[in-house]
Amino acid sequence: MDDTSASDYKQGKDMQGIPWERLNYSRDQYREMRLKEYKNYQSLTRSHSGLEQECKQVERKDTFYDFHSSTRSVKSTIVHFQLRNLLWATSKHDVYLVQNYSVMHWSPLFQRGREVLNVAGQLAPTENVKGARPLSRVQISTMALKDNLIVAGGFHGELICKYVDKPGVAFCTNLTGDNNSITNAVDIYEAPNGGTRVTAANNDCVVRTFDAERYSLLTQFTFPWSVNNTSVSPDGKLMAILGDSSECLLADAHSGKEVSTLRGHLDYSFASAWHPDGHVVATGNQDATCRLWDVRNPSEAFAVLRGRIGAVRGLRFSPDGRFLAAAEAADFVHVYDAAAGYAGAEQEVGLFGEVAGAAFSPDGEVLFVGVADRTYGGVLEFRRRRAYGYLDSCLF
Template sequence: MAHDLRDDLELVGGDYYFDDDDDFDDGFQTGSGGSSGLQHEQMDDTSASDYKEGKDIQGIPWERLNYSRDQYRKMRLKEYKNYQNLTRSRSGLEQECKQVERKDAFYDFQSSTRAVKSTIVHFQLRNLLWATSKHDVYLVQNYSVMHWSPLLQRGREVLNVAGQLTPTENVKGAGRLSRVQVSTMALEDNLMVAGGFQGELICKYIDKPGVAFCTNLSGNNNSITNAVDIYRAPNGATRVTAANNDCVVRTFDTERYSLLTQFTFPWSVNNTSVCPDGKLMAVLGDSSDCLLTDSQSGKEIARLQGHLDYSFASAWHPDGHVLATGNQDATCRLWDVRNLSESLAVLPGRIGAVRGLRFSPDGRVRRRRAGAGPVRGGGRRRVQPRRGGSVRERRRPDLRRRAGVPAAPVVRVPRLVLLLRCLGLADRRAGL
């Protein structure tokens, strides 16, 4: 039973599912050369009514294949071997993981379309697909960032990086860029920030023409921009951070795009995230440790230990007390930043590394209706951890007090929604 789903799909015929070519025929008219029509004859979208009648969400004709979807999923989970950077023993990891309740539904299926294909050239790339609302999806497609409207069933190009980019803001450090291959991005309100494979950083306001700011952060060909983040500083100002393979985290303002801080770490940085009050920054990278630092001075406040491999993702609960970290060891750990002697909980992923994490805006599970969006950008899964009781306060220094953040008297594991983006290659292609 161990063979690729792609082989079965090629046998039944039809241009429905996979495309490994660099030139995608995606239904978008782009500056880098795209198609001008939505190929519904080939794409064959799935609606909510189709799904209720038994049609597969992605339109895969399981009835014509050798195995059912459930059978193939079981094979995939059984045979998948997670990539490892550190060959540490994982014998006790399963016992440490909490059981995950799967009885609740966090969203209802509305529709899916294969008319929109995002371009993810490496399985370790993250945040190349963003849904800023249920009606707005942003995705990277070759040398373009596209916006897809599920309501209008129409896409438009937001940013084209195939040619030369010239910043509209005449500020220190800005420079021209050309033919940027986007490696990561982030969106907040109207601001979009993108990073590139050669260490590029691009800032653009979606409602304005041109690029506000762009630069090459280091000039080092090995300094890929692994992650970018947009956050509010304690004074309310908007800040942009870039984490790179050159082991440096840089922070810019969004008024004059001045370089405010530049912190160097002993390993390549894969991810940063700043707590809601803007005072603490989580820094994760090619290390099994996660560092909690002061966002303004870069001073290390605490070192979180427990993961067995490199880390790729983090997210803060809206109350600023709980941090979630995602790792190559296929787990997500929850930490109470007021007491870091051990993690609050360890949540298992289903397959592959945990490369993306999100909390719901209020930190609680909410029943949401999912808008139609691209299905080619990597699967997302919502899981609900068990609700935890209070955690006894231990007699040790309050680490948040060092950063001037008041502590609350009681700690509870919050009800939350974690989006675990597990990018196994076959799963990313087939959406399994």
């Protein structure tokens, strides 16, 4: 009963296994109730009167990814309601998610979950480097994963680095010494010189960058507000910086010098992502919109996309740049066709529960969605729809 297959779904079973036939309302009725009653959290009480005119009208009728399966054998959990990015995929057979005090690996191929990191007890760094210090009982607030490296941020300012294929924790520390300074976001990127870098954005208004080989602190940039999210352009030169401000910044990733200010959002931002071509950056905001900016002309967003229920808290581009997945705080993940200018077509994935994260596999063939719900939470898997019409015309 914990799993739903594509065959089950076609025969009428709910994607998450919700037994609507035993409830007092249908799925459509409950969706209508949720849309009416869900309260989107706002930090700034600004008028949204002109927002509808700005937003592109998108046709919600396309299907780019078909439902393939879901499992409740592993379940995402969320520590801070504004912070997500708690699900990542390193292949279409390898998914990583935060579950309570663990980072879990889920294999859709073998239908099996295993723990790869436990932070409930004592953590001691295996690398003897400056700044490393033991930690205990960390609540993971955010996570990033690239290749073999997991980086996790903690609710009390912690930073943890672990290699998937090695025992123990390579590096861990407390970034601020202030228990109120949550680590809001972490990122892994490749610098122009080829070195791997780790960034941590924190509530103490500082963005810190570490060398991922010796874990030495390379830079720390201070901003006038708490930093909720950072992401670095594919060439490693520009950093998008978002926080407790309606404005978002683009800065030089090496010097921290501001390059441009992105203006248009009405509330605080918590998500960003770069298109693989390096020219477009997407930002997600508590005003329930995603804005897309061309960094060559960042004076205004060239597209504004409106969510359905609340804040846009997760953004991911597919590796080929064809699609943008925008995860709302709950119930909806939108897949936009970047090749069609984002407004030409959209797939709306409707579910129930807080969305812990959405991630494409590196080949772009699979979209995974993590749902945080005690009963019906789990990992949903969607497969890229392909047109093989040419097979019909083949002569045998």
